Amino acid sequence: MIRVAIPFHLRTLAGVAGDVELEIEGVATIHTVVDALEARFPALKGTIRDPVTRKRRPLLRFYACSEDLSHEPMDAPLPDAVLRGAETLIILGAIAGG
């Protein structure tokens, strides 16, 4: 089980109040986690990755285990602590803008 924290506006779109727990088949990566998020909450499709290029949206970041994973390959395995459910994968919106 992977625990994922998503930004306020995406929680509103998905209709959830807190973190999301996902079961991932195979290797858990940022891509497979986002795939699973989009499958469970279709309203989130395209909000984290550009739906055409599948690249991370520039003002979103990925964090886990106090590490910034935003520039890691999105198909790299997530840290063990995230895989075990001990740590949360945080999808964070940049604190920017007006």
Next chain:
Amino acid sequence: MSTIRVLVGTRKGAFVFTSDGARKNWDVAGPFFAGWEIYHVKGSPADPNRLYASQSSGWFGQMIQRSDDGGKTWNPVGNTFAYDGETGTHQWYDGTQHPWEFKRVWHLEPSLSDPETVYAGVEDAALFRTTDGGQSWHEMKGLRTHESGPRWSPGAGGMGLHTMLIDPGNPHRMYIAISAAGAFRTDDGAATWKPINKGLKSQYIPDPNAEVGHCVHRIAFHRSRPDVLYMQKHWDIMRSDNAGDTWYEVSGNLPTDFGFVIDVHAHEPETVFVVPIKSDSEHFPLDGKLCVYRSKTGGNDWEAMTNGLPQRDCYVNVLREAMAVDALDPCGVYFGTTGGQVYASADGGESWAAIVRDLPAVLSVEVQTLP
């Protein structure tokens, strides 16, 4: 008695106002999609309870929302806007060629006859269409791949397709406008397009007769006379009597010929409304006085309509999508400001009152006249 529904897009959400035909007392619902930029909300002429909204964010990209109950509830539909085929390039600010990149949907234009069909005008400029109620969007690439495309360049606000007019008598004819490429017309259902910018004069453009490169802000027509077009350009109010083949200036006695909105009275095809704005870098009303100007002669002769509008210390803007008219008699006229006011006139512009005063900056205003 008729009901009026006003659909308002703002920098931080959408709002829906309703009133009876008297248009004095308004119910305000919203914000919907709070915190998101709502570039445009528009209802289907074929099913007025079917509404579409363009919801976007610098963080989370583009969403399209659909309501089947007149704006009470909404559901997200498809949000994939993929250019069809080779993306190509257009002119960038530094004169180099730059690849087309989808950024957002500026304008949604529902079909006049089918609530499932909607056209979307997007930035970077292209035309998309859905025929399944917004679930999937497909580019009509004849516009973007026009041979002049590599010469299109963005205005300060981006290279967006913002205006769409569908000819009520000929569904194969449509007009669109792009900042800052100009106006285009199709006569074959969007397969091919013709630039319609002859007669536009744009200061500082090296070739005054350039086929493209004009900063068209908005085009409007009266549905009974779709060959007669009115245009608010970056400078000048323009008119065409031949479906855009040629244009002539009708700015006449306006105090400034810059502005963004333009619209036509619902029952008087020669009555036109504009809101003059001080150009170029200030973009607020002249002398702090907010005025709608009305021409009852198809342009040239304009009168200031100020009753009920602030005549001192007013420094808002009125953006290109932010004016609309209803179909009642007398005709109602509505516009929204970057200061968050939405003004309504129930008497063809003679007098004005604010429906609301403190919304986020208003990006778009549309009106539905319901039986």
